[in-house]
Amino acid sequence: MKKPIIEFKNVTKQFSLQSHKTFKEFLPALFMGEKTHESFTALKDISFSVKRGETLGIIGPNGSGKSTILKLIAGVMSPTSGKVTVRGKVSPLIELGAGFHPELTGRENIFLNGAILGLSQHQIKDKFKEIVDFGELWEFIDQPIKHYSSGMYMRLAFAVAVNVEPEILIVDEILAVGDTNFQEKCFKKMENFKQSGVTIIFVSHSLIQVQSFCNETIYINHNSLIAKGTTDTVCQLYQNDQLHK
Amino acid sequence: MYQHYSQNRDNSQYFDKYKSFLFFHFILYTSKYHIFKYQLFSLSHPQPLTHFLLLCYTLFMSSVLKEITSIFHYRELLMQMVSREVKARYKQSILGYFWVILNPLAQMLVMSFAFSIILRIPTNSSSNIPYSVFLFVALLPWTLFSNSLSSACNSLVGSSSLITKVYFPRTILVISTIIAKIIDFLFSISILIIYMVAYHIPITINILWVIPIFFIQQIFTFGLSLFFAASNLLYRDIQYLLGLILTLWLYLTPVIYPADIVPDRYRIFFQLNPMAVIINAYRQTVLGGGSPNYSSIFIALMVSILTLYLGLLYFKSREKVFADNI
Numbered sequence: 001m002k003k004p005i006i007e008f009k010n011v012t013k014q015f016s017l018q019s020h021k022t023f024k025e026f027l028p029a030l031f032m033g034e035k036t037h038e039s040f041t042a043l044k045d046i047s048f049s050v051k052r053g054e055t056l057g058i059i060g061p062n063g064s065g066k067s068t069i070l071k072l073i074a075g076v077m078s079p080t081s082g083k084v085t086v087r088g089k090v091s092p093l094i095e096l097g098a099g100f101h102p103e104l105t106g107r108e109n110i111f112l113n114g115a116i117l118g119l120s121q122h123q124i125k126d127k128f129k130e131i132v133d134f135g136e137l138w139e140f141i142d143q144p145i146k147h148y149s150s151g152m153y154m155r156l157a158f159a160v161a162v163n164v165e166p167e168i169l170i171v172d173e174i175l176a177v178g179d180t181n182f183q184e185k186c187f188k189k190m191e192n193f194k195q196s197g198v199t200i201i202f203v204s205h206s207l208i209q210v211q212s213f214c215n216e217t218i219y220i221n222h223n224s225l226i227a228k229g230t231t232d233t234v235c236q237l238y239q240n241d242q243l244h245k
Numbered sequence: 246m247y248q249h250y251s252q253n254r255d256n257s258q259y260f261d262k263y264k265s266f267l268f269f270h271f272i273l274y275t276s277k278y279h280i281f282k283y284q285l286f287s288l289s290h291p292q293p294l295t296h297f298l299l300l301c302y303t304l305f306m307s308s309v310l311k312e313i314t315s316i317f318h319y320r321e322l323l324m325q326m327v328s329r330e331v332k333a334r335y336k337q338s339i340l341g342y343f344w345v346i347l348n349p350l351a352q353m354l355v356m357s358f359a360f361s362i363i364l365r366i367p368t369n370s371s372s373n374i375p376y377s378v379f380l381f382v383a384l385l386p387w388t389l390f391s392n393s394l395s396s397a398c399n400s401l402v403g404s405s406s407l408i409t410k411v412y413f414p415r416t417i418l419v420i421s422t423i424i425a426k427i428i429d430f431l432f433s434i435s436i437l438i439i440y441m442v443a444y445h446i447p448i449t450i451n452i453l454w455v456i457p458i459f460f461i462q463q464i465f466t467f468g469l470s471l472f473f474a475a476s477n478l479l480y481r482d483i484q485y486l487l488g489l490i491l492t493l494w495l496y497l498t499p500v501i502y503p504a505d506i507v508p509d510r511y512r513i514f515f516q517l518n519p520m521a522v523i524i525n526a527y528r529q530t531v532l533g534g535g536s537p538n539y540s541s542i543f544i545a546l547m548v549s550i551l552t553l554y555l556g557l558l559y560f561k562s563r564e565k566v567f568a569d570n571i
Contacts, residue, residue, distance in 0.1 A: 015569050071568060075412030078565040090412070098410040101329055103336040108329075115325035116411055144336070 003087060004049035005168060005199050006073060011082035013043040013068055042068045044224045045082070050216075052088075053197040057214035057231060059207065059238055064220045066203050070170050073201060088199065091117055091166030102146035106137055106156055109145055113160045127163045134185070135159035155182060162189050168199045187213075207235050305554050312557060315414045322413055326421035331428060345429045349388055350436055353381050356501065366502050374532050378440050382531050383500040383524045385437060386459075389430040390466055390520060391491045396422045397470035398487050401478050405571045415564050416557075419474050423467060441531075449534040458526045458537065461546050465519045468553030471560040478563070479570055498524055519545040519552075 016039045043065045050056050058066050071077045072084050074092040099116040100109050110131055114124040124131075132138055135155040145153060162169075171190070190213070194200060204210050210217060210231060217234040219227045221241070227234050316323065335341045354377070360366045361376035368379040400422045401408065401415065408415065441448070477483040498518060499507065504525040507515055515521040522545040526537035 071409065074410065076409055076568045092410055098406045101333050103333040104329065108332065112325045112329055115322040116407065116413065118322075118413075120321050121324075 002052060005052045005054075005086070005088050006050040006201075007083075007085040008046055008048050008069075008072075009083045009085075011043055011046045011072065011079045011084055012041065013065075013072065013077065014039045014041050014080045016040075041223055043072075043079075046220075046225045047082075048218055048225065048228055050199060050201070052199055054216055055194055055200045055202065055214045057210040057217035057234075058201065058203045058220065059205075059210060059217060059235070060220035060226075061242075065223045066220060067172065069220070070172055070201065070203060073168070074170060086168070088167030089118060089164075090168045090170060091161055091164040092170045092172075100145060100153070100157065103144055105144055106132075106141040106148070109156065110160055113157070114164070117161065117164045119164060131159045131163050134163065134189075151179065151182075158186060162186075162193075166198060168201065169193060170201045170203075172203045207239070211235055305550065308554070308557055308561070312414070312416060312561075316416060316420065319413050319417055323417050323421055323424075326417060327424045327428075330421055330425035334425075342432070345432045346436060349381075349385060349433045352388070353377060353384055356380060356384070360501050367506065368503060374446065375444055378437075378444055378446065379503075379528070379532065380501060381437050381440060382528055385430065385433055386462060386527055387495065387498065387500045387520070387524060388433075389426055390462065391495070392429070393423045393426040393466050394470055394473060394491065395484070395487060396426060397466075398473040398477050398484050401474045401567065402481070402484075402571070408571055409568045415567060416471070416560065419470050419560075420467070423463070423470060427463075446532060447534060451530050451534055451536050454530040454537055455527065458523055458530070458542070461519070461542070461549050462523045464553050465523075465545075465549035468549065468551075468556035471553075471556035475560045475563040475567075478567055494520065497521070500524055503528075516541055516544060517548065519548045 046069070058069060060066055068077070070092070072079060073086060074090055075086065078084075099113045101112065104112065110128065111121070111124055114127075115121075119127075132141055135152075135158070137152060137156055137159075140148065140152065145156065148156070169190070190200065194213075200214075202210065202214055214231045216228070217231040218225060219234050219238050226241075227237050335344055338344065340347065357377040357380050360380070366376065368374050368376055397419045400418045404418050407418075473483055473487055477487075495501075497514075498520045499515070504515065504521065522538075522541045526542060526545075529535050529537050
């Protein structure tokens with residue numbers, strides 16, 4: 001049997017919050033032997049795995065730890081205890097356009113962002129036309145992106161991210177942007193990815209989107225894993241929980 | 246197989262394995278006071294000190310080499326980041342990249358007015374080098390050092406949106422700002438060359454010493470930058486502290502005055518300050534046409550390597566929590 005592409009083994013993530021922000025507060029606390037920081041548990045003993053080619057939805061109320069899971073998968077955070085194993089190239093769509101520089105042109109930003117997502121110069125050159133086509137940005141490609149509208153900005157970011165040919169695509173609530181036309185295009189692209197065997201991690205508050213798109217879903221609440229299973233059953237459970245609050 | 250988290254741990258494991266070993270030798274040496282009796286390098290009959298040095302060497306090389314390979318793997322990103330720094334800097338300014346030359350030139354002109362006409366600081370007595378050139382040879386590398394440090398210090402904080410979203414070796418952020426400053430430096434050297442030609446300063450083969458000296462300076466700068474960048478992420482006080490340190494450091498380094506007017510009893514501090522040694526060495530080789538003081542340069546090299554090693558160790562130990570603390 002093939003090894004799962006993403007594996008969480010008893011993952012716990014704690015953040016330390018500094019409770020004394022200024023020196024005036026910090027110094028006495030240090031001498032009085034008070035704790036200088038408190039810790040906050042964002043994820044508690046979570047285990048699950050994702051098979052290659054699976055489309056996993058993550059649902060749960062705000063602050064339940066969904067974004068932390070995504071950050072652990074993307075590799076920008078390490079777990080406090082437990083183990084996260086990722087066997088593949090990740091393309092994060094968490095808040096698009098993180099690497100954009102407002103003063104640079106669209107063209108320059110495509111190269112910059114491509115490199116951040118792990119493409120070589122050569123690969124970006126090959127894909128350049130496709131990226132600009134997808135974002136419908138030919139007119140503005142040599143303008144600094146500070147003059148872009150927020151929709152154009154998002155289109156550019158999405159166009160770069162989906163052309164990376166990821167093995168794992170992380171999608172976090174981003175399909176709320178852009179006009180309906182572009183949203184449809186994005187869904188079509190993601191549908192293509194799904195067909196071609198890309199593993200997709202999809203976070204959304206819209207149960208309809210999750211239900212139409214994911215085979216498997218995990219439900220997270222109060223920082224622990226409540227349920228994992230087929231999308232329909234898990235969504236049903238989530239809805240019941242919401243109703244009985 | 247692609248595992249993000251294994252990278253950082255290896256060094257510490259390696260270190261743990263040898264920690265007791267290191268401690269044992271430390272006790273051994275301090276109790277006997279016999280360090281100098283041991284032959285340093287006899288590999289056929291390895292002495293404890295040889296073991297110790299070899300161990301330090303392996304520890305250093307293992308961590309540095311690992312970092313170099315991971316940076317090499319992301320070299321395209323590094324290039325893009327450097328070009329981002331360079332391209333975006335003077336956008337929407339009329340003079341554009343000319344600022345890179347204008348800035349040190351103006352500084353040099355005003356400072357040489359203040360220190361040669363008003364204060365009359367002597368240059369090297371043997372040769373009659375005009376103060377402006379004397380100052381400029383030292384001021385340019387100093388500006389590089391100080392600019393590199395202050396921009397590297399803010400490099401991680403400034404890229405917080407990247408750090409919380411995408412994985413890549415974080416050292417790239419620090420290195421790219423330093424490389425961008427080196428490019429600035431290379432541009433500003435052109436004025437120095439013009440000055441040197443205009444004042445008929447003889448150029449000898451010894452000027453090639455500049456290359457290794459420059460390398461030592463960069464090792465030192467990089468080591469310190471790693472330390473400041475990582476700690477600034479935790480406490481923003483560090484960037485203000487750094488501003489203060491750099492101002493004071495300028496006066497404790499023979500930039501505006503020659504090294505030989507430093508009283509003898511303070512010399513030792515100047516020997517231990519790599520920047521003092523480096524700046525002095527630039528002067529000796531570029532203007533004096535001589536070779537630098539080998540033992541000083543060696544000490545500076547050792548201090549720089551140690552700084553790089555400790556800086557990298559600290560940076561790596563903090564790297565895992567960068568995204569949590571930003």
